[in-house]
Amino acid sequence: MTTYLDFEKPLAEIEGKAEELRALARQSEGMDVEAEAAALDRKAADMLRDLYKSLSPWRKCQVARHPDRPHCRDYISALFTEYTPLAGDRNFADDHAVMGGLARFQDRPVVVIGHEKGHDTKTRIERNFGMARPEGYRKAVRLMDMADRFNLPVITLVDTPGAYPGKGAEERGQSEAIARSTEKCLQIGVPLISIIIGEGGSGGAVAFATADRLAMLEHAIYSVISPEGCASILWKDADKMREAAEALRLTAQDLNKLGVCDQVIKEPLGGAQRDKAATIDAVGAAIAQMLEQLSAIDRKALIAGRRRKYLDMGSKGLAA
Template sequence: MTQYLDFEKQLADLEGKAEELRAMAERDDDVDEQARALDQKAKQRLQTLYKNLTPWQKCQVARHPDRPHCRDYVRDLFTEYTPLAGDRNFADDHAVMGGLARLDGRAVVIIGHEKGNDTKSRLEHNFGMARPEGYRKAIRLMDLADRFGLPVITLIDTPGAYPGKGAEERGQSEAIARSTQRCLRLGVPMVSVIVGEGGSGGAVAFATANRVAMLEHSVYSVISPEGCASILWKDAEKMREAAEALRLTAQDLKRLGVIDRIIAEPVGGAQRDGRAAVAAVGEALTDLLGGFAGMDPAAIRAERRQKFVAMGAKGLAA
């Protein structure tokens, strides 16, 4: 059953009426024709709606529970996936999954946030909010990739790092910083894709990569619109204004040079056709990884460093 967002109310009414008419169509050919007309109208409405999404609406789309999650990408894009668990220090963080796999026959290390797709799994995966042991697990996997010369692929979908007391006691900020540092020091290609939410340092710790891509309706920001509104306006209801100011859409970030590629989504968002969205991400990953053929570790590190130095210089100039 389709889950509609707040701004999709008119679309929901149209598709609902078309469904009711189709149920009556066996007894009346005229009704079937009316249903087809409503289907066409709903399709046009969907196209118009998703061509003109506001930043806040894109936030809602990025958080849609029916969007493909990390497990879906791993299942459909990778073969011979072998999960690796634990940080060899404290515990295994189920908000972060990762391991060894093959993409189009090429051995890679895959790391990603997993939110879960129902109440039970969301609680198990802590809604994709990693604790320190999740970042330390990622560092362990990046060490493994560097040792064996395997490219690293990360899939980001998190509202941010878990802000709980226990996480802070176990060194949350230090773990995020070390994960970011490990990304920068990798001597193998690293490609990151923001497939939903890219929230705060919890996302940057996995996305300090040679190439960063975003799905068309995903978002990437230093803070959530609600958090920003609470700090600046002391009112979380100002999230629409905050979303505008944060420049968190893929289109804004591509223009600012923060990301390298926008991956087109099916009309109506990845939640309407998950398989097509997953396939588009797979094509982008293959293409982006192909750009590093023949580069040695020193060149890969230097290119990644220059990418972020240039990004900072561009920001200061603006």
């Protein structure tokens, strides 16, 4: 069953009418409604094109959070073979919001790490809606250390509203764990590629996305704070999230202009949820291209280039 966003309600009505006609025809022999249904399909396609022609930043936030978008586990299942998950931070527990392990990408051994939000109520609760606790970031550090030791490229898939802000997480050193993960991203001497597949929220995303190459899906977002949180702080009113989304410049297109995002990966018309297979294929092609570029660079140059990239980022942002 298709999930429609608020601004897609007129589209839902048209597509619903087309489906009702076809269902009626299936129940009544001899009834030919295909011409009418096809006309509704054409109208729906035109409306979909108009809706997605120039999405506002707030609408992009809604698309980035769409529950039907492909999640980390979908990308791992489709793009990686021989995936062997590794669990735990060797200190406290295993965080189910963070997936990670050894795998092969196009027959090349790699380490893949990502946030997993879950696909239904049960798994969303189990995965804590993609909000990692300290043990999740410490697990990522452990995996990046292993990748560095065995000269394996690291691929991260980012999709989180932000790190979990609960009392237990703070008691176990949430900010320190995020800082250590970000530091480890800057230290490893192997190619590090990060793809923001949905939400890239705050330090919880930065901890996986301080990479040699950062790509974003066309309707993904990446920001220091959510629009709702920003509005609550600046205007004391969470309902001003639309204005906050405009001000934050959190879209892939804005961040590409600012030099934060290296590549924008095109999504199918209507968003990744409309054609998951095509979206996953596009992400796979982008990873392959970036991995080929980085594979020719030696260890010392990788570390130095990554460091320089983030030191220069502030000056590029000011210039933009």
